Amino acid sequence: MVLAEAKVKKRIWMLVPLSLLFLFSQFYRSSSAVIASDLMHDLSLRAADLGLLSSAFFYAFALVQIPMGAAMDLFGAKRLILLLSLLGIGGAVTFALANSFPMAVLGRVLLGLGMACALMGTYKLLTIWFPPDTFATMSGFVLSIGTLGNVFATAPLAMAVNWLGWRKVFLFIALIHLLIAIWIYLGVSDRPEGKDGGEDRMHEKGLWKESMEGIRKVLQLPSFWFIALAAFVRYGTYISIAGLWAGPYLEVVYGLPLVDRGRTLMAFPIGFIVGGPIFGFLSDRVFNSRKKVTTIGMLLFTLFIFPLIGFFPLSTHLLLVIFFGIGLFSSCGQVMYANIKELLPSSIAATAMTAVNFFTIGGGAFFQHIMGAMIDRFPLSQGQLSSEAFSFAFGLCFAAAALGSVAYLFVEEKRS
The missing domain is CATH 1.20.1250.20 (MFS general substrate transporter like domains)
Known part of the structure; x- marks a missing residue:
């Protein structure tokens, strides 16, 4: 009984940092509306430049979706989430420190790459750790938490930018992003103990x-x-x-x-x-x-x-x-x-x-x-x-x- 409760707690505890990572993904993709004027002023952007800068996140994100499933099968969802998260953290820092349009675009591209596995990787882990009849509930929990990122990208972001400036805000966000990645490294596993995935690898070619x-x-x-x-x-x-x-x-x-x-x-x-x-x-x-x-x-x-x-x-x-x-x-x-x-x-x-x-x-x-x-x-x-x-x-x-x-x-x- 105690062992079963411990397993349940571990599974729920895993969901928290994964859900927060998806929250950050939603935040990054929606944050441009609030800081658009600051970006145009600080980086001397035209409207076309601003459109490309914001869309760079989505171009990178979309392209990574193509090999995502195969990569998770080969390397494991946790490893891929952590690898891409490092790119995302680097992207947030690069974006915050950007003093030119190309550097800002690079930051947004890295952010798009970094967030590309946030939801699909979590779904992959849910299919391994949770019974099939709980998938809808667990995925609904992740989506509910993640969608709050869109809310944080509006009035809360505006107030923070008004107080600190957009660059300091994104550096602070990069720090929180790093702490979440560390939490995932320490608290998330690719599969429960005793399930080594050997059977999955046997069927890889198939x-x-x-x-x-x-x-x-x-x-x-x-x-x-x-x-x-x-x-x-x-x-x-x-x-x-x-x-x-x-x-x-x-x-x-x-x-x-x-x-x-x-x-x-x-x-x-x-x-x-x-x-x-x-x-x-x-x-x-x-x-x-x-x-x-x-x-x-x-x-x-x-x-x-x-x-x-x-x-x-x-x-x-x-x-x-x-x-x-x-x-x-x-x-x-x-x-x-x-x-x-x-x-x-x-x-x-x-x-x-x-x-x-x-x-x-x-x-x-x-x-x-x-x-x-x-x-x-x-x-x-x-x-x-x-x-x-x-x-x-x-x-x-x-x-x-x-x-x-x-x-x-x-x-x-x-x-x-």
């Missing part, structure tokens, strides 16, 4: 062959490409607005100071956190349909982007509602993973979801980058970005989200 066959099956499924397109534009437009361009938009169009911008931006992650359980419940219990719920969510997500185009004036209170709605309806994206998983054999479900995740993260890279390039085409107004530039960029997001909504109409779903 797994490689099965993996390639699984990828082929995923890519041959027409619905995969419609889901991938919807995921690409859904997350790409969301993180580009909430994680980058909403910050400068609030400063230029509404003249909000730093802390007020952070408070307003907090509506995005709060909406996202609220929406996750709602869309899961609607999909599982009410509609019993992945396609209907996701399509409705995508349509409402698109609708809430429309006011940002600027056809009519918006009060700051109405902006809070709009930002909350964008976050709320963007959370329908989680149902896309359930949709693709159910269209394929369970043996390649992980491959299918990883493929969708590749397009999801790739969307973040593409839209942050392309929106910066579009904004840069507009002349500055009194030394600042123009409101017309934001209207055009948000119009691009609206059109892309509408395309994703239409694409989802062609997705199939497995009927129970």
Whole structure:
């Protein structure tokens, strides 16, 4: 009995640093919105430069997803998490000390590489340490803690930057990141005692062959490409607005100071956190349909982007509602993973979801980058970005989200 309780405590204790690592991943990817103006000023950046700088995280993150599963099978999830975490810590320090655009981009690339295994590595460890019937609960715990990183990247970050400056804040964050990595090194194991993984290594060649066959099956499924397109534009437009361009938009169009911008931006992650359980419940219990719920969510997500185009004036209170709605309806994206998983054999479900995740993260890279390039085409107004530039960029997001909504109409779903 005592031994069993000790094992449970060890497993729960393992979850804490792994969840905090995922929190840092969410923080890093969303922090650009608050510090965008500081970055443009300190590093003499144009809008296109800022877009590329922020998107560098997502480009690196997305590319690493391709060999991630095989690397974890070969080297172990803990070892890969620690190796990449060192790159991430180095990236945070490099970014904080950057005195040029290339150095800042290098820092963001290292951050993207460093965080690429935070969630998938944790999922890998969950499958080894926890019974299959507890995976959803444990993964839900990790996601709940991790999503708080998006909240910390808004008002709390703004207040810290207002007090210390963005460089000192990121150096402090790098120190906390290092302490979490040490915690993982000391408190996390790849597998329980007595389970050496020899059987896994025996089947390694077979797994490689099965993996390639699984990828082929995923890519041959027409619905995969419609889901991938919807995921690409859904997350790409969301993180580009909430994680980058909403910050400068609030400063230029509404003249909000730093802390007020952070408070307003907090509506995005709060909406996202609220929406996750709602869309899961609607999909599982009410509609019993992945396609209907996701399509409705995508349509409402698109609708809430429309006011940002600027056809009519918006009060700051109405902006809070709009930002909350964008976050709320963007959370329908989680149902896309359930949709693709159910269209394929369970043996390649992980491959299918990883493929969708590749397009999801790739969307973040593409839209942050392309929106910066579009904004840069507009002349500055009194030394600042123009409101017309934001209207055009948000119009691009609206059109892309509408395309994703239409694409989802062609997705199939497995009927129970």
